[in-house]
Every structure is written in C-alpha cells, then in structure tokens.
Amino acid sequence: MARRGKPLTRSGSSRPEQRRFLIYCEGERTEKEYFNGLRRELKALPVTICIGGTHGEPKSLVLAAVRHKERAARSAADRYTAYDEVWCVVDVEAPRQHPSLDEALALARQSRIKVALTNPCFELWLLLHFADVSAYRTSAEVQRAAEKGLACGYTVEKKQVDYERLCGPQGHNYTRARTRARAMRAGNPDGRRVNPWTDVDELVELLRRARARPGNR
Numbered sequence: 001m002a003r004r005g006k007p008l009t010r011s012g013s014s015r016p017e018q019r020r021f022l023i024y025c026e027g028e029r030t031e032k033e034y035f036n037g038l039r040r041e042l043k044a045l046p047v048t049i050c051i052g053g054t055h056g057e058p059k060s061l062v063l064a065a066v067r068h069k070e071r072a073a074r075s076a077a078d079r080y081t082a083y084d085e086v087w088c089v090v091d092v093e094a095p096r097q098h099p100s101l102d103e104a105l106a107l108a109r110q111s112r113i114k115v116a117l118t119n120p121c122f123e124l125w126l127l128l129h130f131a132d133v134s135a136y137r138t139s140a141e142v143q144r145a146a147e148k149g150l151a152c153g154y155t156v157e158k159k160q161v162d163y164e165r166l167c168g169p170q171g172h173n174y175t176r177a178r179t180r181a182r183a184m185r186a187g188n189p190d191g192r193r194v195n196p197w198t199d200v201d202e203l204v205e206l207l208r209r210a211r212a213r214p215g216n217r
Helices: 030-042 058-074 101-110 123-127 139-149 163-167 169-185 200-212
Strands: 021-025 047-051 085-091 114-119
Touching: 021 030, 021 058, 021 200, 030 047, 030 123, 030 163, 030 200, 047 058, 058 085, 058 101, 085 101, 085 200, 101 114, 114 123, 114 200, 123 139, 163 169, 169 200
Parallel strands: 021 047, 021 085, 085 114
Antiparallel strands: none
C-alpha cells in the first residue's frame, strides 16, 4: 500500500516497515479492554483501537471506520499514514439480529473493511477461553454464562476483562478458545447465521502473526 508521510524505517536500518491496523469496536468496554490487552501483549505492533458509531448499531460503526480510513493519510493523529488493514468487531445479537447488520456487512465489503463477527455477542469469544459452547444462546444468556464461568473479572454490569487472566498461563486458555472457535466454524456453510458462531480468532491470529514478522519484534 502506498503511504504518505515519513517512512517508519529507522535511519541506517534495513528493518521492514511495520504493518498498521485500525480496529473499530461497538462495545464501550469489553471489546476495547480485550484488544487493548492484546495490544499490550504484542507491544511494538501498531494497532489503533477505536469505539465508533452509535452503541449497538453496526452500520454506524462501519461508517465511522470508513471515515477514519479515508482521513488517515491526512491526519496528524494517524501520522499522515494509511492503515494496512481496517477491521470492525461486530455482534449479530440474539434473539433478534441487528436490523442494519446486512447493510453494515455490505458497506464493509464495498469499502474493503474486514469484519470480525460473533453470533450472538463478543462475550461468546471470551467464554470459549474456558468452555465449549454448542447450543443456541441469546446475548443475555451468553453474558450471564460469562459472568459465572470466566475467571477474568467479567460481570454483566461492569463488563470488565482482565486480559492476562483470561488468556491464562502461556496463553493456554487462548489456544483452547482458538481451537473451539475453529471447530465451531468447521463444516458450517451458513456462517454467521448460525448461533453460536465467531471468527474473532482470525483477527487475533492475524495480529499475532504480524507481530511475529521480522521488523515487528
């Protein structure tokens, strides 16, 4: 991707330019705390976390991400540099899907913005760190299960996440969550229309692989 502004390579160094990621979340606390925790773990990887749009409304979230993507190369706050990838973290919700979800997904595709989607809600991804989930659940049921089953300080009222406790020693809980999410999607032709379903692990793995690349360490 062609970029404006000062190159990010160090003077006198052949170190490759780091990939830059912009992530928009609709959750005011849970998603933001999770991805900020991941960013701390990955340290040097340039990841910008934003809360955008109207809370709980996916189309406005994608619109906010589109506008940010378009202005980045002209924005001092973004170092006058475009982002390599822009993602939105979106919930389907249950028992009733967001009315604007299909429009939001279409806008994201049109704008070349990627979506990490969970049916019914982001807390399902957190719950997979500690338990298998195979049966249909509403958003409220997943949140209550997360409050009871997560050893990371999460409550339905506060929705806080202790990232280190969630992932566990040496990231063992994260590895289990990734395996469970992949199994959940395996052989599922209907994708996000099935509850439960998530592909948040694909975004997380993308960031981890980018951190592991030479030049990002």
